[in-house]
Amino acid sequence: MKDAQPGAIYLKDYQAPDYWIDKTELSFDLGENETRVTARLQIRLNQDRHDRQLPPLVLHGNADMTLAEVKVDGVALSADQYTLTSETLTLPVSSDRFETEIVSVLAPQDNTSMEGLYKSGGMYCTQCEAEGFRRITWYLDRPDVMSLFTTRITADKAKYPVLLSNGNCIEQGDTGDGRHTMVWEDPFRKPAYLFALVAGNLAHVEDTFTTQSGRNVTLQIFTESHNITKCDHAMRSLKQSMRWDEEVYGREYDLDIFMIVAVDDFNMGAMENKGLNIFNSSCVLARPDTATDATFQRIEAIVAHEYFHNWSGNRVTCRDWFQLSLKEGFTVFRDSEFSADMNSRTVKRIEDVNHLRSAQFAEDAGPMAHPVRPSSFIEISNFYTLTVYEKGAEIVRMIHNLVGREGFRKGSDLYFERHDGQAVTCEDFVRAMEDANSIDLGQFMRWYTQAGTPVLDVTDSYDADNQRYVLEVTQSCPATPGQDVKEPFHIPLAIGLLSSEGDNLPIGDKGQTTVVLEVREASQQFVFENRIERPLPSLLRGFSAPVKLNYDYSRDDLLFLMRHDDDGFNRWDSCQRLATETILDLVRDIQAAKPLSLDTRLIEAWRELLEDETADKAMVAEMLTLPSEQWLSEQMAVIDVYAIHEAREFVRGELAKSLSEPLQSIYRGLAVEKPYKPESADIAERQLKNICLGYLMELDSPAMLSLAETQFQNATNMTDQMAALSCVINGAHQTAPGKAETLLSAFHDQWKGDANVMDMWLSVQVSGARMGSLERVKQLMEHPVFDYRNPNKLRSLIGVFCMRNLKCFHDLSGEGYAFLADNIIRLDKQNPQIAARMLTPLTRWRRYDDQRGALMKAALERIQANELSKDVFEVVNKSLA
Numbered sequence: 001m002k003d004a005q006p007g008a009i010y011l012k013d014y015q016a017p018d019y020w021i022d023k024t025e026l027s028f029d030l031g032e033n034e035t036r037v038t039a040r041l042q043i044r045l046n047q048d049r050h051d052r053q054l055p056p057l058v059l060h061g062n063a064d065m066t067l068a069e070v071k072v073d074g075v076a077l078s079a080d081q082y083t084l085t086s087e088t089l090t091l092p093v094s095s096d097r098f099e100t101e102i103v104s105v106l107a108p109q110d111n112t113s114m115e116g117l118y119k120s121g122g123m124y125c126t127q128c129e130a131e132g133f134r135r136i137t138w139y140l141d142r143p144d145v146m147s148l149f150t151t152r153i154t155a156d157k158a159k160y161p162v163l164l165s166n167g168n169c170i171e172q173g174d175t176g177d178g179r180h181t182m183v184w185e186d187p188f189r190k191p192a193y194l195f196a197l198v199a200g201n202l203a204h205v206e207d208t209f210t211t212q213s214g215r216n217v218t219l220q221i222f223t224e225s226h227n228i229t230k231c232d233h234a235m236r237s238l239k240q241s242m243r244w245d246e247e248v249y250g251r252e253y254d255l256d257i258f259m260i261v262a263v264d265d266f267n268m269g270a271m272e273n274k275g276l277n278i279f280n281s282s283c284v285l286a287r288p289d290t291a292t293d294a295t296f297q298r299i300e301a302i303v304a305h306e307y308f309h310n311w312s313g314n315r316v317t318c319r320d321w322f323q324l325s326l327k328e329g330f331t332v333f334r335d336s337e338f339s340a341d342m343n344s345r346t347v348k349r350i351e352d353v354n355h356l357r358s359a360q361f362a363e364d365a366g367p368m369a370h371p372v373r374p375s376s377f378i379e380i381s382n383f384y385t386l387t388v389y390e391k392g393a394e395i396v397r398m399i400h401n402l403v404g405r406e407g408f409r410k411g412s413d414l415y416f417e418r419h420d421g422q423a424v425t426c427e428d429f430v431r432a433m434e435d436a437n438s439i440d441l442g443q444f445m446r447w448y449t450q451a452g453t454p455v456l457d458v459t460d461s462y463d464a465d466n467q468r469y470v471l472e473v474t475q476s477c478p479a480t481p482g483q484d485v486k487e488p489f490h491i492p493l494a495i496g497l498l499s500s501e502g503d504n505l506p507i508g509d510k511g512q513t514t515v516v517l518e519v520r521e522a523s524q525q526f527v528f529e530n531r532i533e534r535p536l537p538s539l540l541r542g543f544s545a546p547v548k549l550n551y552d553y554s555r556d557d558l559l560f561l562m563r564h565d566d567d568g569f570n571r572w573d574s575c576q577r578l579a580t581e582t583i584l585d586l587v588r589d590i591q592a593a594k595p596l597s598l599d600t601r602l603i604e605a606w607r608e609l610l611e612d613e614t615a616d617k618a619m620v621a622e623m624l625t626l627p628s629e630q631w632l633s634e635q636m637a638v639i640d641v642y643a644i645h646e647a648r649e650f651v652r653g654e655l656a657k658s659l660s661e662p663l664q665s666i667y668r669g670l671a672v673e674k675p676y677k678p679e680s681a682d683i684a685e686r687q688l689k690n691i692c693l694g695y696l697m698e699l700d701s702p703a704m705l706s707l708a709e710t711q712f713q714n715a716t717n718m719t720d721q722m723a724a725l726s727c728v729i730n731g732a733h734q735t736a737p738g739k740a741e742t743l744l745s746a747f748h749d750q751w752k753g754d755a756n757v758m759d760m761w762l763s764v765q766v767s768g769a770r771m772g773s774l775e776r777v778k779q780l781m782e783h784p785v786f787d788y789r790n791p792n793k794l795r796s797l798i799g800v801f802c803m804r805n806l807k808c809f810h811d812l813s814g815e816g817y818a819f820l821a822d823n824i825i826r827l828d829k830q831n832p833q834i835a836a837r838m839l840t841p842l843t844r845w846r847r848y849d850d851q852r853g854a855l856m857k858a859a860l861e862r863i864q865a866n867e868l869s870k871d872v873f874e875v876v877n878k879s880l881a
């Protein structure tokens with residue numbers, strides 16, 4: 001049952017709860033046809049809020065549950081003594097302390113939403129963030145209500161030998177009828193969104209960790225037994241995260257046991273439930289022959305992220321869901337610094353910024369744009385966004401840039417000390433940083449409240465007589481839904497100055513070559529005295545703020561910065577700017593039907609990169625990667641999908657032809673057999689080798705094709721095997737039609753038993769325009785490895801086609817849009833969260849030409865005409881508004 005017009009909830013309406021729940025005792029009786037949940041709650045009036053009459057107790061619930069029994073202080077209520085709606089249960093109250101006991105009956109085997117309690121394969125599992133707990137029992141399901149939880153689980157012993165919940169196991173035994181019971185007790189108060197339960201036939205690996213104060217913690221990773229050989233990397237990552245959080249933040253783990261469970265059907269990546277993290281299997285399982293380097297690195301980052309939440313999220317949690325970035329922005333910043341320390345700092349920064357600029361900037365410029373702390377929502381699940389996570393992390397990084405490493409640690413120590421065990425707000429976090437560092441971040445708070453990507457326009461002038469160099473910085477921010485006018489932001493702008501010889505000049509009072517300018521005004525001047533010549537500025541070093549920066553660099557300036565900038569990020573960024581400008585010039589030539597020719601400066605810059613034997617291979621690999629079609633799309637006022645694709649392919653082809661020799665020489669130098677290690681130097685070598693192979697495939701030559709085939713056949717790790725497969729599928733292979741099909745079928749036969757590898761097999765076929773037609777997507781949906789109920793399969797096939805294969809998805813026939821609309825309508829009945837997320841490509845309809853825009857809008861209107869979940873309703877209606 002859904003409301004016809006779901007209403008919005010506003011931050012300004014926040015009120016503390018009427019009641020607290022001191023203790024929560026849960027008992028689950030898991031059955032194949034029904035599961036009974038008994039919840040006994042010790043409830044207490046919130047004295048701060050009420051001195052008048054006792055208000056009724058309004059608990060959150062869900063229409064999919066059946067209410068079997070309600071007792072207050074041991075006395076059963078009859079149906080006329082309470083009020084039950086599809087979303088609430090209201091009970092009368094006659095004292096300021098009382099106990100309720102509620103029995104709910106669930107059908108987890110039929111729950112396809114993957115919120116609350118559901119079955120994945122043969123196991124039971126839960127997902128309660130944000131509002132899943134209300135699908136398990138009626139409760140005060142809001143993060144500021146924190147309670148002590150005890151959980152009793154009873155289930156068939158043969159089918160579900162492993163029964164897990166949060167905290168420590170305090171009791172277990174058989175019940176005599178082929179069933180058994182375990183009782184878990186969590187000594188830390190927590191909101192219901194951190195509750196978890198798992199029951200299944202699972203194997204596990206075990207290790208231990210000794211904390212800095214000398215306590216021993218048992219570490220366990222649970223998975224189905226056929227995957228038990230794929231847990232080592234996650235375990236290693238967990239131990240590294242635990243050590244790092246002690247060293248960098250002084251944070252120690254607080255329970256005797258820490259468990260991770262891998263689950264195949266999961267809406268998100270992973271979930272930080274107290275002591276019992278539940279992971280999408282794609283984010284935890286890895287073995288060199290089954291997972292790519294990218295997967296190894298993603299697992300390291302996600303294991304760390306969820307572990308770090310134990311402090312930034314669990315011990316100190318959010319007061320309400322508007323504050324989601326309080327835990328997510330901070331924790332993404334923490335995991336990204338961890339990855340930077342474990343791998344290459346510059347490369348990690350490039351990857352994060354690339355993702356932010358391609359995807360979050362697009363979100364900021366679209367109909368769903370919202371501040372990092374939204375002021376209203378209809379369905380909170382729609383706000384687990386790049387803005388809340390990635391831009392939220394950039395805000396924390398800016399504070400780090402402003403107060404420095406030591407100042408930041410003082411601020412985080414104060415935050416954890418002041419708020420341990422509390423549910424707090426973004427202001428509380430920023431205030432701790434201010435108080436620990438005696439600074440004023442009042443203006444800075446606008447980053448939390450104003451949506452949109454700020455733009456910095458920078459010009460400069462040089463006065464030779466007075467040896468004075470001046471940078472003039474003007475800031476602006478485009479209007480976003482509900483916010484027409486923006487106040488100036490407080491922006492840390494890191495810069496350097498280069499001499500005509502390529503020296504990075506001292507500019508700080510201690511001779512530093514990088515300084516952070518604090519931009520606060522709409523327009524502001526920064527003066528540099530005693531400059532004997534006009535310098536070339538290196539602006540926004542390390543991407544010191546999530547802004548777009550315009551400065552009129554010539555292409556020769558960019559080449560100069562690529563060679564001489566001592567900021568690694570900006571060397572890469574100059575290279576990206578050069579490639580972006582070159583491709584966009586070609587787009588204009590295509591639109592004007594002019595003949596195409598590639599600016600030779602780009603070729604020479606690439607040649608220099610390839611021939612520099614001393615260069616860092618990871619950096620070379622990043623610099624040789626052309627800007628994505630998504631990023632190029634964001635640079636155009638009206639996105640011309642076909643011209644962008646054609647221009648980018650033309651550049652790839654021309655670079656391959658002109659640089660065939662150095663590309664081959666690097667490829668052959670790196671194509672040597674050695675044991676697989678997921679370490680940064682080795683990862684960089686494989687990445688560079690496979691980028692070279694990708695370019696070489698553009699040559700459409702039998703010799704190059706056989707390089708890829710040989711690599712595919714001889715590969716001892718998934719990185720090289722998958723790269724070779726992708727090169728053949730996406731390369732120009734007219735000389736050998738059918739090759740791609742042969743390799744795809746060999747790959748399928750080799751890996752059909754591995755669900756996560758099969759996800760990659762689906763994606764690689766539909767992510768590129770050469771092979772990934774809509775027809776192929778539809779065929780693969782009929783293939784036995786595809787499963788419409790599994791979110792990973794939906795994302796790998798439909799999601800990848802619609803979000804990455806821009807040329808085919810945006811086919812002028814409009815068939816791609818109709819296909820997506822059909823699937824959203826179908827999927828919304830099954831899994832609203834995933835349906836709403838997959839809608840994203842259609843929401844950008846205003847950015848395209850009239851013909852495509854009209855077709856996309858029609859697809860949205862067709863979805864709108866259905867009875868929709870809150871999730872899809874909100875996205876569709878905001879997109880059409």
Ligand SMILES: [Zn+2]
Pocket residue numbers: 305309327328331
């Ligand atoms: Zn998180």
